[in-house]
Each structure stands twice: as structure tokens, then as C-alpha cells.
Amino acid sequence: MADHSAPAAAAVPEVPVFWGYAAEFDSVTGVLHAAKECRDAGFTRWDVLTPFPVHGLNDAMGLRNTRLPWFVFGMGAIGFLTGNLMQWWMNAVDYRLIVSGKPFWSLPANIPVAFELTILFSALSAFFGMWVLNGLPRHYHPTLTSRRLKHATTDRFYVVVEAADPRFDRAKTREFLQSLGASHVEELED
């Protein structure tokens, strides 16, 4: 184990703070039903953890389609313009050079580079835009503190509701999750 005897850490004892509930379900149908109920109950700060992609979960959770495509489209268009602008600057302004008798500024010759930059900007913005929208990179999350929730990567499904949700009530929400057929409700601490 790592050495935890740094003076500052010893001076401030860690007090675990209640963070939320994780309701455990044994089946896809169970967790889909629970997700629909949570959606209809009006929770906003909640999530579902599953070991594999579950079709229909987006609808059950009431998730909107991602805005990522608009971002990617915009960045792709910027890439296309960048490619053209760059070549216009290089070939028609900064270093005018006749290449095989073509005009200095010649659209067909620019297309390959503009095309590649469209792809490059789109791909990078899709990849990193996904990071931003998902709040990545993130090295820590309260759901990682529970040993039980490791089953979310193998054979169990979880509905996680944060205490920070405006509709959260420590006793009522626990009852609510149990009423949805959760086989266990785990308290999560931060």
C-alpha cells in the first residue's frame, strides 16, 4: 500500500459524505422499467449503469439525441474552409508558384487537401467533442467507491440517483427505488 502518512492528510480526517443511491437490478427488462419510472418521476441527476449497450435505454431514460453531430458538422465545414484558405494563402499570396501551368489559385487542386482537413477536423472534433460532452477525462467518480457496483461491468444493472437531485429525498427515494423492484439499494459516499 502507498504511504498515507503525509502530515496534511493526517490533520484533516476524511468524513464520507452521502452522495446518492444505486439501485441494483438483475435483468434488462427490470432496469428498463425502472429507468422509465425514474424518467417519469422527474429526476434530472441520475444515470443507468449497464455491462453492455441496452437498446431502448435512451428512450427509457428520456435522453435527447446528442448535439455532437452539429458540432462535428460545424468543425468539418471549418476544416474545409481552412484547407482552402491555407492553400489560397500559400499558393496565391505568400509564395506564388506556377505548378504545371495551372492558375495560382485553382480549386480542383485544393480539393484533396480541403477534403482531408474536413475529415481530420470532423474526426478529431467527434472524438474530443465526445470527451467534453461526457465530462472526460475524469479520474474519480463516487460510483467507483462501491465494490458492489463493480457488477455493473459484468452481470448487474444499476439505476444511480444523486442526492443533489432537486427531487431527492433520502427516505422516499430509497422507498421509491425499492418499489421498482430493485434487489438491493446501495448507499454511495463521496
Add this chain to the structure above:
Amino acid sequence: MKHAYDLSRDNVQFGDLGRRWGTIALAVGVLGTAAAAGLGFAAGDGGKRFFWAWLVAFAYFLAMGLGALVWVMIQHMTRSGWSVLLRRIAEGIAGALPMLALLFVPLLFGLGELYHWAHADAVAHDPLLAKKAAYLNVPFFVARWAIYFAVWCGTAWALSRASRAQDASGDPALTLRMQRVSYAMIVPFAVTLTFAAFDLLMSLDPHWFSSIFGVYYFAGAIWLFFAVMPVLVWRLQANGRLTGAITPDLYQEMGKLLFAFGVFWAYIAFSQFMLIWYANLPEETGWYLKRWNGGWPLVGLLLILGHFFAPFLLIMSRAAKRNLRILIPVALWAMLMQWLDFYYIAMPEYEPGSGRVPLSLLDLAAFLGVGGLFFWMVSRNLASAPLVPVDDPRLHESLVFEEGV
């Protein structure tokens, strides 16, 4: 989790409707052919204009049939499950290739009107054509087309026959047989399609050559098929066939293919153009020079905007591909644009260098003639079996198919 749709709730028989469609198509085909023949005769040019109109129409519907055939082969080779519900429709289109073999025959009487290389005296005075005469000569041309049609019709027939046999027996061994047929025939298909494109369209200018031309024709062909498929499915559903089984998820898949191959076509078309434009070699640029004056640059611009940009932007989003009010008009537009693409490939060679875009009623008549007769056979094929391979072992995958969000 989506439960499999119960196919027995759908009407999967084309039956009477198919025979009605077939009769309409036959009437259109016969009238169109008669009109084309009449107009061609009236033109008083020895049938020249008729043969050119027929050539464009033939190239168009041949592309449709070949696009359908290669798509069926790809489904078998990739062991696709999602597409099983749509496969029989493609088999029906590919199964009409024998009709095109028949409709090819009129062209044989017009080889002299179409192809410069078919004139012995022209070849004698042209060292380049003399060098190419070993390939570009009438007997070998006819022999090649016999081989092409044997490969295409044979493959379509073998795949369709096995698929229909499976309707009765449900024997999974037939799926493996269709797979093996597809593996065996995909390379002969690629070679025959490439040379058919060279023969039919590229050799209209026998001095010109482009090694990517076969791929160009292929790109148009499969794009055309991906435009026809959603339109056909939409009409079938509007007439009470397959109403529940084919969902927006499947339309989205078809829309994706239409979207993707529109990009592919643009990529190939531009690749051909850019290399020739950049290298600027006289023996290559001639083809584009003929398309650089008169009305042709406008047609070229329309292709850039209408064949690539408009469909590209219109069906890019997920919602658009799932919305038939957008997907179907784009698909119909795509069918028109592909015709224009073949027109742009062929017709500048009609009066080379004149720059005139010789649009004529003959083009419409030939289109209806070839298309009507082609769809007559498509309708007959589709009416003679269920519209879905009802006992395909992967049918279930298609019935539960959901778009990955």
C-alpha cells in the same frame, strides 16, 4: 429490448398487386418502345438518335440491375442479418437482368451509329484504333457481352433459385450455398462490370481511356440501386405490403447507403477528373474538353450540386433518413441525377465537340421503353414468391433490427 416482429401479421405476398404493376409496366414498356421506334424512324437519321437514346436508357437500367445483384452478393458474403427483409426485392431486380440481355439486342444493330471503332475504314486510317482493333472489334464485342450476361444472369438466377427453395425447405445449407456462389462470383462480377463499362460507354470515344472508369460506373450503379430500394419499399408499404416489418430503422439503413455511395460517387468522379486535369495530357483531356463547351458545363455543374451536394446535405442527419418525406424525394431525385450522369457520360459523344445538349423526346421514350419492360420482369419476379425470404435463418435478426443510436 425489442421483440421480434411477428411477420405473419404482414402481407408478404405481392400476388395480384404485382400482376397489376406488371401489366402497367408492360404497357409503358411497349408504348415507350413503340414511341422510341416511331420517333427514331421519323428523325430520318438512319436511326442514329434512337440508338443513342436506347444506349443511355440501357446503361441506366443495367446499372440498376447490377447494383441490386452486387448488393445481394455482398449480403451473403458478409452474412448480413439486418438486410434479410429487403433481400428478396433486390433479388427481384437482379433477376430482371435477362430482360436487359434481350433489350441489348437492338444496340447490336446500331453499333455503326454508336461506335467509331465499328467502322473498318475509320480503323484503317487511324493508327491508334488499328492498335486497339484486337479488342475493339464487333465479333469480340458481341462475344464479350454474351459472357457478361452469362455471368450476371447466371449469378442472379442461382442466388434467387436457392433463396426461393429455402422458402419451402428452410434448409440452412442453402444459405451456405448462396454464400459460396457469392464468393465465387464476386471477382468475375467485378471484372465483367468493369469491361462492360469500358465497352458500353468508354469506347464511345475510342481514343480515350480511364482506368477508373469501371469503378465510376459501379459507383453510379450501386447508388442508383440504393435510391430505387427505399422507393420500391415505400410503394409496397403504401399498398399494404410489409407494413409492420419494415421500420424507420431499416429506412435509415437504406438512407445511410444512399448517403455513403453518393459520397463514393463524388470521390470517384473527382478522382478521374483531377488526375486528368492535373496531368493535362492531350490523349486524356479530350474527353473533358468535349464537356467543357456549350451546354455541357452546366450539366456538369448540376451533377456536382445535384448528384453530390444536395443529397449529401439533405440526408446527412439521422432524422432526415428516418423521415420518408425527406428520404423518398431525395431518392427520386437521385434516380433522376443518375440518369443525368449517364447522359453526361454518353451524349457529348453524339456530336463530339458541338457542345449541344441534344435532349429529345426520344430519350424519354427509350427510358420508358427499357424501364417499363425491365420493371415488367421485376414485377413478375417479385409476384412469383413471397416478398421476404420467409424461412431464412437470419430473418429474425432483420425483424429485431434496431438502429444503434
